[in-house]
Amino acid sequence: MISIKDLSKVFKTKDQDVRAVDKLNLSIDKGEIFGVIGYSGAGKSTFIRLLNRLEEPTSGNIQMNDQNLTGLSKNKLRIARQEIGMIFQHFNLLWSRTVFDNIAFPLEIAGIAKSKRVERVNELIELVGLSGRGNSYPSQLSGGQKQRVGIARALANNPKVLLCDEATSALDPETTDSILDLLVNINEKLGLTIVLITHEMHVIRKICHRVAVMESGRIVEAGDVLDVFLHPKEKVTKRFVDQVMGDPDREDSLHLINQNYKAGEVIQLHFVGENTNQALISELSREFTIDVNILHGKITQTQKGAYGTMLVQLVGDQDEVDRSIAYIKTTSVEVEVSPDV
Template sequence: MISIKGLTKKFLIQHKEITAVDDLSLTIKKGEIFGVIGYSGAGKSTLIRLINRLEEPTSGSVIIGDKEITNLRKGELRNARQNIGMIFQHFNLLWSRTVSENISFPLEIAGVPKDEREKRVQELIQLVGLAGRENAYPSQLSGGQKQRVGIARALANDPKVLLCDEATSALDPETTNSILDLLVDINERLGLTIILITHEMHVIQKICNRVAVMENGKIVEQGEVIDVFLKPKHSVTKKFVEQVMGNEEGDLTEIIDDHSAGKLVRLHFIGETANQALISTISKQFNIEVNILQGKINQTKLGAYGTLTVQILGEIEEIDRTITFIKEETSIEVEVLAHA
């Protein structure tokens, strides 16, 4: 488990004090993929560098397992960092070294014997899908392959925690998905705790268990990914959700104006309920008609989520019976938007 308490980082820039991380507290469970999202300048990259003390905190503490990282001396910190791997947006590879030599580098620093190094490098090359590219140089690799080298290098010392600082933002969508799939595979195989920094909500949606939203150095919202997607509270979170869900509120006024008969209802689907044949069921069971006006369903690591806006037509008593049935007999949440 990772416990962050009261973490603060202040920089002095041109005689002006800037607070990049502001009294931040956070708990990350062992073995989970935890996302931190925020726009540029939110403080998320500073946060991840504070976790392994690439940046020195102004105040506060970071505890990983049974070690308080913020209290360790240089020698102790060097040893502790072997349990904390890190991958970067721009790969940070050694351009004069081959794939194998890049992956071997942290093992050399740790004093691992040559035979053990070579065996470990081959294991990691197979793990990240780079078989046959062992002797290639970074200049001969695609962006996705470079990041796979970065991931293998970060895993060389068998860390318990993997920090990912915008690890996919320099990649195209297809390559991004392949790298995210690799991170999920590594998480499941090795039981790694992964902290993923990003400004892209679809990255959070695809692989994270929980997410924290940062603004101005603070966490403004956090929770299970499905909960945050379906019920975003903070304005920044709502903007991020619109990246993948679209701006449903922006279309709502026009929909209401164009469909004044019956009742307009928004259905919130969570988890397995997104796969229920609700529309078919209520159309057969009640004397009503249902028009689907707008909807979107997405998948997260923990299940499906989404919303569906429908117009229910019929006698008002029958419409009310239908809505009551949905509320009481299913786990789908119902929001009445407008009625005649």
């Protein structure tokens, strides 16, 4: 669906050249929700604007919908962009136009007949949950409602790809969740490919099938969301996973645990999918002559299933503790002995 090869963007300034995107390679499948996450300055906003050539690439190739976007003339690009919708962090609505007219605007530009425009806009108002608000102006809407207008407008020309540039970062948590639910619904109903960028791992966790982590203009890690949660390799990825699963003071917490729970062995368990329902702790207590002390635990849900972690202390004869750890390793629950940062 989308194939990106050696994509680069260099901004030239008086003092230096800034490489915002650096030889980036990525493949995004048709119909998936693909997340790109990174901290400020990672290059993710530049990257998503390169995808529809709002920014012109310095080098590289973007293949989308069987077209080489980087090789299109301005006229052909204008036509190709009708298949690429985009929503923005700050909505970018026309404040002098009603909800109806904001959504209709791309259809007007495309030369769609008025009767068909009215039909299409009414469909979209219903789809995004704004029934009865067609005559309202943006100033009369909440932030979530404004973003729903932005989503409807982006869908006006029946695009195949929807680009989301920090689409929820200006919203409160409850409104964010409602917008994310809407995006999932659109993805499932329309089979739309969605590419979103964010700095919030909660967004990735909730709706994305796969994720790429950006740092200094490069993709440093990518994969299925559940795999990235379970096995984050890069330090930046571990920081993002800790936003959802971890303890922001993990280093201090482990230090306190090592101070206060010197007896026995402290281990960290990782549960995935159906394993989150496994009664492992009670099994250990029954099968081995040890005491199991639960220190900390958390479970969360991703698009591919549940993921949980638990810190426990095993107290007893060392041979019995070692046997219990060996038993855990025979299950599908992953175990990390003496976890550190």
